[in-house]
Amino acid sequence: GQQVMQIPQYQHVQEGEDFTTYCNSSTTLSNIQWYKQRPGGHPVFLIQLVKSGEVKKQKRLTFQFGEAKKNSSLHITATQTTDVGTYFCAGRGGSNYKLTFGKGTLLTVNP
Amino acid sequence: DVKVTQSSRYLVKRTGEKVFLECVQDMDHENMFWYRQDPGLGLRLIYFSYDVKMKEKGDIPEGYSVSREKKERFSLILESASTNQTSMYLCASSLEAYGEQYFGPGTRLTVT
Numbered sequence: 001g002q003q004v005m006q007i008p009q010y011q012h013v014q015e016g017e018d019f020t021t022y023c024n025s026s027t028t029l030s031n032i033q034w035y036k037q038r039p040g041g042h043p044v045f046l047i048q049l050v051k052s053g054e055v056k057k058q059k060r061l062t063f064q065f066g067e068a069k070k071n072s073s074l075h076i077t078a079t080q081t082t083d084v085g086t087y088f089c090a091g092r093g094g095s096n097y098k099l100t101f102g103k104g105t106l107l108t109v110n111p
Numbered sequence: 112d113v114k115v116t117q118s119s120r121y122l123v124k125r126t127g128e129k130v131f132l133e134c135v136q137d138m139d140h141e142n143m144f145w146y147r148q149d150p151g152l153g154l155r156l157i158y159f160s161y162d163v164k165m166k167e168k169g170d171i172p173e174g175y176s177v178s179r180e181k182k183e184r185f186s187l188i189l190e191s192a193s194t195n196q197t198s199m200y201l202c203a204s205s206l207e208a209y210g211e212q213y214f215g216p217g218t219r220l221t222v223t
Contacts, residue, residue, distance in 0.1 A: 042201060045211040097208050098169060103153035
């Protein structure tokens with residue numbers, strides 16, 4: 001079945017440093033979504049990428065979808081303490097309803 | 112705002128008990144999902160439903176069943192709870208089949 005690998009599992013940064021998490025799929029994806037889960041909270045949708053090579057920005061967050069639609073990344077510029085949480089990617093293959101989630105990257109930020 | 116509510120935040124049950132987890136969404140979404148979340152394993156799909164009375168198995172359906180009698184309500188049933196079903200259970204809904212999912216606050220179930 002479809003697998004979505006996400007690295008790193010953990011990342012600790014100093015406030016102001018940049019952060020990147022990477023997502024790789026074993027199969028070509030029709031789209032990929034990113035979610036953020038604050039400690040003690042539930043996943044909250046951030047963005048969806050659909051097109052090959054797509055890049056989207058949300059303030060300090062930059063999301064990319066690879067040309068082959070098998071990988072994606074989330075980059076945060078100049079992290080803040082409010083960025084703390086676990087970031088999940090979730091991909092769909094073909095016409096499959098199902099989202100397959102990566103295991104997430106837990107980001108902690110030292111003020 | 113979309114609201115997805117789950118019947119309990121915390122639940123403690125004994126091995127062998129039948130357990131019902133309820134999920135209600137208020138935005139007339141067609142699609143509803145049940146996940147479990149375990150440390151180091153991320154979110155894994157148990158079942159989903161794209162219409163009333165319709166259901167599809169996810170990646171880990173064993174030991175679970177679901178019911179969707181009304182559009183707004185999706186129930187997860189553990190017929191005979193076991194200790195390996197201790198987990199955080201998250202319900203989600205979406206308007207479009209391939210669209211963003213809105214999650215409920217989760218139910219932390221402990222089976223002793």
